[in-house]
Amino acid sequence: MIATDLRSGVEQLGDMIAEASVIVPFTGAGISTESGIPDFRSPGGLWSRNQPIPYDAFVARQDARDEAWRRRFAMQPTFGAARPSRGHRALAALYRAGKIPAVLTQNIDNLHQASGFAEQDVIELHGNTTYARCIGCGRRHELEWVKACWERTHHAPVCTVCDEPVKTATISFGQPMPEEAMQRAAELAQNCDLLLAIGSSLVVWPAAGFPLLAKQSGAKLVIINNEPTDQDQTADLVIRYDIGEILGPFVGN
Structure with missing residues (x-):
């Protein structure tokens, strides 16, 4: 389902977050553009x-x-x-609340750690x-x-x-993926009930396989990205608006 407008998208996202016990974010470069990267x-x-x-x-x-x-x-x-964006801070708030055990990220900028995630709970795929x-x-x-x-x-x-x-x-193109991070990411994807794919084009594999793995394992999948992705048809909710505007309301949660 594609959100028809920003407000309804945020409301639907809020309901899904409230219902979920274990949320795993999967973040890409889009969450850091508000930070100037x-x-x-x-x-x-x-x-x-x-x-x-x-x-x-x-x-x-x-x-x-x-x-x-x-x-x-x-x-x-x-x-x-660069400083953490509203998206980073919103995820950190959910992490402090016990909703998020760890974050999977394709990003290399250390901003999840700067937002309040413990180093061991940032799974850096790249x-x-x-x-x-x-x-x-x-x-x-x-x-x-x-x-x-x-x-x-x-x-x-x-x-x-x-x-x-x-x-x-x-991790450069052609360099082996980090085995420990990939294994832990797979475990998190298989054991969450909501995966939030945020700011990722979902075209860089094998990392882009984790949202699909979560969905196949029974989780709901939300994709938050300005542009369409190849996985939109698989998602339970797609929100194509500014990430900061979407996640900003959750910063204080």
């Missing part, structure tokens, strides 16, 4: 300006690694200034861009160290332990 696919999005660098290219070529870090530091003012990891030994490196190395040499650094390349702790 551009999305990827829309006109003017990040990928309209720079095509993503595949994982195999990052591993194989120094120039690809250098370009990846150049882009990351060019985005630092944007990421550094990683996190606010720190870095060695692709060899997995050692964590802070961005301040990476930037200092970058400014000194103008090259992407290597790990201080094993000399393998260091990249943001994000």
Whole structure:
């Protein structure tokens, strides 16, 4: 069912939230645009300006690694200034109320943690861009160290332990998905009674399979997104209005 207007959509969503015992949000880039972080696919999005660098290219070529870090530091003012949106804050309110055990997110911006979710309850399917990891030994490196190395040499650094390349702790195209996060996401999707897919185009797989898994496991599915998705026909409710306007009324709950 597609909501006919914003008010009726919010009212129907409110009823479904009230009835649900276990709610699992699945969030994409759309929930962070109000925070000032551009999305990827829309006109003017990040990928309209720079095509993503595949994982195999990052591993194989120094120039690809250098370009990846150049882009990351060019985005630092944007990421550094971002604060949780009304959507983030609404989900955090439901989390504090005990309705939400954890959030599944395709986002890499750390804003769910900043809104009040405990780190262990943010299931990051595509990683996190606010720190870095060695692709060899997995050692964590802070961005301040990476930037200092970058400014000194103008090259992407290597790990201080094993000399393998260091990249943001994000999942690039062609990079294996995080097994533990994927397993936990599947368990949450199978054991909720309401899944809220918020701000996701639902085209990036395998992550986009979790809303369908929840629906197949007996949960109700709500899709909140400005644009149509391929899963709209499966959803119990589709609301195509601004995410902040839809979720804003739940911030204080």
